[in-house]
Amino acid sequence: MRNFQGPDLEERQKSAAAAKAAMLERFRAAQNDPELAKKRAERAAIHEARRARNAAREAAREAARRAREAEEAERAAQAAAAAEKVRREQELMEAALAAEAAEREAMLLAEQKAARDARYAARKAAKKKRRRGY
Secondary structure, rough: OOOOOOHHHHHHHHHHHHHHHHHHHHHHHHHHHHHHHHHHHHHHHHHHHHHHEEEEEHHHHHHHHHHHHHHHHHHHOOOHHHHHHHHHHHHHHHHHHHHHHHHHHHHHHHHHHHHHHHHHHHHHHHHHHHOOOO
16 A cells, blocks of 8 residues: 655645635736726715715704704793693682681681670679679
8 A cells, every 4th residue: 555645845835825826816807807896886876875865864863853852842841831820820829718718717816806805794794783783
């Protein structure tokens, strides 16, 4: 049986260098291919068209977002104004109720004083009557 006698190191290195040179030559030839340049130009045009379309969409979204924020701010201002109006009305109602309660309290105190004065006067009159004896 014979030993396998493959290519030695120098031959392998030469064939590897030749393969690399062939690949480099194919790459350079492909770079200079007008068909490839045409495809690249088409891709670049498509890319730019997409970028412009996306920019337009983004601008539309931004405008919609700003409009939405303006609406929300307006609604918040209206809600704040309505809340302020309700608060003022409630304060007026509370003030009116407090005034009415104070008036009732004053009337009650006046009635109580009148009743007390009447009882006092009745006692005085009864005492006077007892002293006189008739």
